[in-house]
Amino acid sequence: MEQSQLTDLLGQMTLDEKIGQLLQITGDFYSDKAEERTGPMTQLGLNEDDLANAGTVLGVTGAEECRKIQTAYMKRNRLHIPTLFMGDVIHGFRTIFPIPLGLASSWDDEAAETMARVSGHEASVSGLFVTFSPMVDLVRDPRWGRVMEATGEDPYLNGKLAAAMVHGYQGDDLRGDTSRVAACVKHFAAYGAAVAGRDYNTVDMSERQLRDMYLPGYKTAIDAGAKLVMTSFNTVDGIPASGNRHLFRDILRREWGFNGVVISDFGAVKEMISHGVAGDERDAAKLAIKAGVDIEMMTVCYLRNLGDLIESGEIPEQVLDESVMRILQLKNDLGLFENPLRGADEAEERKVVMSQKHRNAARRVSEESIVLLKNEDAALPLDAANTVALLGPGARSTDLLGAWSWKGEEQDVTALDASLNEAGFQVQTTDEIFDYLDPSQQAIDAAVQLAGKVDVVVLALGEPSFMSGEASSRSDIRLPQAQIELFKAVQAVNQNVIVTLFNGRPLDLSDVQPAKAIVEAWFPGTEGGRALADVLLGKVNPSAKLTMSFPVSVGQVPLYYNVDNTGRPYENDPEGKYVSKYLDVSNYAAYPFGFGLSYSSFEYGQVEVSDSSFDAEHPLEISLTLRNTSERAGTEIVQLYVHDLVGEVVRPIKQLKGYQRVTLEAGESRRVSFTLSEQDVRYVHLGDRLESDPGQFDVMVGPNSRDLSEAIRVELF
Template identity: 40%
Template sequence: REAAAIERRIDALLAKMTLEEKVGQLHLSGRGDGFDIAQVKAGRMGAVMNFVVPAEVLAVQKAVRESRLKIPLIIGLDAVHGFSTYFPLPLGQAASWNPALIEQAAYWTGREAAAAGINWTFAPMVDMSRDPRWGRVLEGAGEDVHLASVVAAARTRGYQRGGVATSVKHFVGYGAGEAGRDYNSTWIPTSQLFDLHLPPFKASFEAGSMTAMAAFNALNGMPATAHKGMLTDLLRGQWGFKGFVTSDFGSITELRLHGIARDDAEAARKALLAGIDMDMMGDVYHKHLAAEVRAGRVPVKALDEAVRRVLRVKFHLGLFDKPDVDPAAAPSMMQTQGARDVALRAAQEGAMLLKNAGDILPIRPAVKSVAVIGAMARPEDERVWTDPAGLGRRVVQPLPEALKERLPADVAVTYEPAFTKACGTEFADREAAIRAAAASDLIVAMLGEDCEFMGEGASRTRLDLPGVQQPLLEALVATGKPVVLVLATGRPLVLTWADANVTAILQTFHGGTEGRTAIADILTGKVNPSGRVPMSFPRSVGQIPVYYDHLPTGRPQKIRQRYESIFIDEANEPLYPFGHGLSYTRFTYANARVSKPSLRLGGSVEVSVDVTNAGPRDGQEVVQLYVRQPVASRSRPVRQLKAFDKPMLRAGETRTVTFRLEGSRLGAHDDAGRYVVEPGLVEIYLGGSSQTSVMTQVMLTKS
């Protein structure tokens, strides 16, 4: 009933609109020198972006009321991992394997953004990538489609519950760029497109995402911005999506550079007819679309449908009835205790203990001096994209101070930055750092990547520690003192040397506002680490892509002889596999079982395993369920994640963890994009990583 009423209101509004006003609804402009507020007053702008100061948001909202029809603006922003309160990077949130916590982080992001007048976020990014050379892996959820789909749905629900519409991106294939180079072409077989790249988008749409963003890349030779097969036939035809699709930044005019449009007018025509409803920062629709309609090259009906989709989202957001932003009230909504509590938990649960030789962590009572080395221990901020000036974005506790608060008073904590910039491109006072390290009982080296080395436009051919950080680490190890390497990065780096030489490694994907506090909690034992790897860590760049759910080969590795599918100079396996992560306690698995020996295609079976905390401390374990169909009509992956849970177990406790496995989820797509579930034996693996050997099985039958 409500949807029908909205459609009637849209009909009435469309009937009043001029051609220029209709085109205006498809025009997305942004804050900056080229922004023309007169276009807002003339009703020739439908959305704006990058207005983060509430007073500036209020100014454009007031300008709308001077327009003839007073159609409200959608106000967008890349609130990727927070607004005023920063949460871990999305990859770091995925490392928590805690969907409820991830949803809460998105909720608080949406709530803060909405309080500042933002009503649309360009998130979640759900692009699948198996290539850490690509700088934007930090915005995704890693290499596995099931984990990524669960995270996509959680983030979509959280953002929209917080008051902002999501724009799930980038549709589709952006994360599969050749050589990991940003914006590069992608070549994806149909079966892989449907099995790997599309499910996270579908999960987001099923969770209610109101909008989507098209990708920059060409997919199998057709730029995503002009891909009617994806944008119209699949997204709207097969999936029934009713929201609108925006281009990415300037990607409509880039159709000329892709070589499929002679000029911007043709680019505008092709994009609209393919299914792009809004032109982000390209000014192409604004300049050319009305003329294309008048010339008959773009049907009025196609224009009206695009406008309808934009207006539909505005009505569903309640923008026609919402009051303007209150700049005076906005600051009180930023970095509330509730938001910071979630930020701390997310940072704690997303940190991965990759190595802990001799149980050097948590820091022992015998340690009386700790040297914290590395400028990343004192970050200026923890943001990627969002920059809400004046709303408290720099409240980040440094690691040295956080450690001092948690360690006994008789433990000396010293700090030396060692390098001048957080990205570590040059030394500051190397010798002072080495002296401090040599004089300590324990060295905590905080190293990694900053914004110059990660994110959009930051593809890398080498995945070593940037700049002078590797020689610094080697010098610290040479002191002979135990070294705990703490990393804050935007992707898995090559840590092969570090794994062989340092005592412990704690990996974070930039923990946000409470990131250093969470690290101190883990180093001192206040918190037991529970993060698990969402994207495999390669031993060397030459292994890439390396991921756990690969297909079997006809010559698998057995004894590492020459004519097997191996590298002659490197192992096949990653350094740290998907799902890996250590704890300060130890978990064991036993008695894997199914509730019945056979499973019908349309039925389900319960899969159970007994998990015991066999160590001395309470802790959370990520219990993972993988499947394999060893014989089918086409090769199937050696393992596929199908379920996971994260229970807290007291020391000595045994708990039965049970999953419901549905037969309908055990299929795959063929080369025509058809989903096929085949009868046959299904192996089921349960454990704490993708390399678990605890197994049971079930027979999948037709009836």
């Protein structure tokens, strides 16, 4: 449709039809089974006219079902405006990739785009038009269960990966390419900063901190073309996001120029009553529409109250028209007026979903996402000359998909024991099934007995998937106590223990530090068992690096690498009392941001800069020679960090400003270069000015945020 046609269409709509476009309900309301419809309809007070006008549908998939619903809907809708099908396709549709925190560990924009491309293709042929991804919330507290859905603690890296995902979902021609879906950036804003890591909790930070650290990732995704933005559950400066005019009217729309659709999170509009800023649903509707929320997900504050608010003059009808036009524009961008069924195709669905091509892609990404945290005495890869026992709850588990694997099925997963055997490596196991939280004494005894008879023990530990994700915050982020006891018992009879981990957050791993090797596999997805087996066997050389710090103790969190300096830094006087430190634990992470080992070894040459100064017209070139000093090919992720020594506002002690994945053959050397511009060192000053500080900067390069080259001092003019 042309824009003039959309304007004409809006002019033909009644007030009720306009309001209906702002309603999102689940597919249950369109079920053929009366019992599935009657209860929900009664609960929300909906009638058949409401169903005929509801602008979007949540959580229904399957080409046949979506085609049936859309066909019936188009017949009932007076103006034949198609409805939108949306869903949570977060790290895969049916073919599940690693959880986003694991995916981010690849530091590979192409891997992120691949995940989104495959996921969007499977979702589209199954009838979906919109996915609620990427999640770009900056995360610093591993107690929060939804860190598994985020990409880490650094705004630069988060933005790069989010932009790659947006392009993977949407491509270059969303209207013409029906294998793509529209992306929805979430959760706006600062959801990852919930106090005490407790889900849905308050967020309290300065405007400058919000703009400097938390907003850049969202903006990068929006600049990449994302069509939608989702509100967050939390408050920002005391105002729930879904009613926060400053966030959505001032920043998102006026400052950033976003003209797409804003959708609330599930029930978030009505929850403003519980927050205590709305007295009833009418107040909640008024706050949300004034803030600029276009679609209300799964509550009916708009449906019941917007008409009255407009007729009373409290809300101008123009405000409603603007929201409706944005929704119509999204439908037009997807080509729905010409093709209401879009990509939904049963034959393509059978061909595409869980295809071998997609499984292969998931396996490659899983391989890139597995982090080798420790490898003492080259315990890995496994040596075929050794006898190996595979023990622990993760040994036979198919619970490898993680939270938000909506359509994923465990029946598609090959467990670690079967994956090792499939790869031709025979491991010994017991007949007992280990439970993650409460293994039987019989299972423990059998494990200890076998451990004492073999050369090496691979102990597969971790969290069950329900322990991370939404509403899954934890105050104790150690492994479950039963697993700690299992590790101690096994290690007492065999010192050669290799720990593998399936989990959704950084953990306190102090209890298993005596292990010879530790492998962080996250929840690695459909092909994760095979990917981990290949890493353990050395068929895949690990290259992944953490994007979220692992603490020594939960008492350190929130813990992150890019901390602000203090007036009494610990580094100035490590033995002193009156410096910023703990009495009982290190200041530093057990495994810092950017950390990860390889079976190869790499030598970083002298870092060189093109000049001693740079300015807005003359960027700085930073280069070094990287050499693979081992006898096998490997990939190193080279990282560039910068420290602004004197700023108008206190600056972090270091910030990531660039990264490169470099693959080298055995003995090969290569020149690695970065460009640092004046724009790269801008930050939010007082008064929300985005500027740089003339003066001195330290430039550092290394394999992680801790082990960096000697700083090179440069000047910005």
